[in-house]
Amino acid sequence: MQFAEIPGLPETKEKLINAVKYNHLAHALLFHGPEGSANLTLALALATFLYCENPSETDSCGVCSSCQRMSRLVMPDLNFAFPVVAKEKEKEKEKENEEDEEEEKTDVLTNWRKFATAQPYGNVHDFIYFNRFEKKQLNISKASARKIIQALSLMSFEGGYKIILIWAPEFLHPSAANALLKIMEEPPARTIFMLVTSQADQLLTTVLSRTQKILVRAFSDEEVTSHLVDSGLCDSKSAEQIAMLADGNMREAYRMVNQVEDKQVTQIRDWFRLCVSKDLKEIFELADKFHKEPKESQKSLMLTGLNVTREILLKNFDLDSLLRTTEEDRKFITAISKKVLHEDHAMKLYDSFNQAHYHLERNGNAKMIFTDLSMNILVMMAQKK
Incomplete structure (x- = not known):
């Protein structure tokens, strides 16, 4: 080395x-x-x-x-x-x-x-x-x-x-x-x-x-991005997304190289919409699909959830200059912040995603983890201002 x-x-x-x-x-x-x-x-x-x-x-x-x-x-x-x-x-x-x-x-x-x-x-x-x-x-x-x-x-x-x-x-x-x-x-x-x-x-x-x-x-986003691109592990667009999710953790960046998809923020958005509408049947079906995903994809979705929650918090405090999501995802962040999740609930949601990732790391039951997290999200959104 x-x-x-x-x-x-x-x-x-x-x-x-x-x-x-x-x-x-x-x-x-x-x-x-x-x-x-x-x-x-x-x-x-x-x-x-x-x-x-x-x-x-x-x-x-x-x-x-x-x-x-x-x-x-x-x-x-x-x-x-x-x-x-x-x-x-x-x-x-x-x-x-x-x-x-x-x-x-x-x-x-x-x-x-x-x-x-x-x-x-x-x-x-x-x-x-x-x-x-x-x-x-x-x-x-x-x-x-x-x-x-x-x-x-x-x-x-x-x-x-x-x-x-x-x-x-x-x-x-x-x-x-x-x-x-x-x-x-x-x-x-x-x-x-x-x-x-x-x-x-x-x-x-x-x-x-x-x-x-x-x-x-920890590594900066620029350091992670340039390393992934220079190593030939992925293209620049994917590297930027991975760096944003990895948050300076090169271990997670490596693990997400073949797991992160552009659709993950869309999956979070659809998941949140089901929680807002209290569609329990769809939520349970989504939990079944989540359970069948590879372990790395499951953890990657939790990291995406953490990133989305971070963006919601920044938007709630009007810190738009610090937002790291792409323009196409910015509308979703703007729509859900303040109107659906105020800062207190967003902080609790951040802790919930973090805990879910922790339990997945330790081979917890993915279906139970996803269902429990969904119920927490549903309750938080029902208590909106």
């Missing part, structure tokens, strides 16, 4: 590169930003820059042996820690099948490398499905912390930096976090800890206090 592969974020890239140039790079960095931000990709790009044999002023070369190995995440001095299935204490103590256990660990690391390469903007939920860890408790155990300490006790393979990248450190077991505190505060020379998270508020204060925070902002 190179800095050039990450869309936008020039200010954060410059900050990291200057820290390396002027020898101001902290020994423990916390890359934190909202879901779908470049927290992992920036950490990997920085690691690539540090290992590169011929770096330029602004990036790694991308062609040397170290850069090629970093593209596959197989550098011997780059160690990873990430959530895995939590094992019972009794099983951890048993060492009868050490060869099988070692083979299992190798497979998990291989899967992590594949996941980080294929879905660099993915979250823990994506990682769970990638590894088929559904309905299993995950953590970063004390045994993983011991392996980190052991790895740092050895000399560097190539005489350069030793990097420990901890992905999703919020899953650190308290005993594992406590075991790492001392070495994070006083690591061996040329050792760097990189913690990557979207849930910094869930980390122990003792861990936070030992890191330098690198705040990674």
Whole structure:
């Protein structure tokens, strides 16, 4: 991963590169930003820059042996820690099948490398499905912390930096976090800890206090649009629509590339009209159709609903300059704002769409979610001013 592969974020890239140039790079960095931000990709790009044999002023070369190995995440001095299935204490103590256990660990690391390469903007939920860890408790155990300490006790393979990248450190077991505190505060020379998270508020204060925070902002609409177009993932018109719905979340943008359709605002409009007319038969039939849609299409419709609700709120406050919908959808927004949904109801509707998306993410029953949301919309519209 190179800095050039990450869309936008020039200010954060410059900050990291200057820290390396002027020898101001902290020994423990916390890359934190909202879901779908470049927290992992920036950490990997920085690691690539540090290992590169011929770096330029602004990036790694991308062609040397170290850069090629970093593209596959197989550098011997780059160690990873990430959530895995939590094992019972009794099983951890048993060492009868050490060869099988070692083979299992190798497979998990291989899967992590594949996941980080294929879905660099993915979250823990994506990682769970990638590894088929559904309905299993995950953590970063004390045994993983011991392996980190052991790895740092050895000399560097190539005489350069030793990097420990901890992905999703919020899953650190308290005993594992406590075991790492001392070495994070006083690591061996040329050792760097990189913690990557979207849930910094869930980390122990003792861990936070030992890191330098690198705040990674969400992508702008322009950055998402240009990235999708330049990558050949979709045309400019679709990219603009996706960027508007994704709201800076590159993970959602990728997931919507093949799912977002121009008709989704029309679907929202027709759905709202059924709720205004209290046509329960049509609403239930629509719920059946929604249930049969692919999961990504279902979630994409919820995101469209969130965007429409945002536009309604802006229209209610006469902030027309901030509206992001196309001219053809603007009439619908104008018609429904104030006359049907005032700001209090629009805020509740925003929360309802957000909650529905959350439950779909966690495999809730789509038909029940859609029906419940429809009833909420129906009640709100019946209580119009």
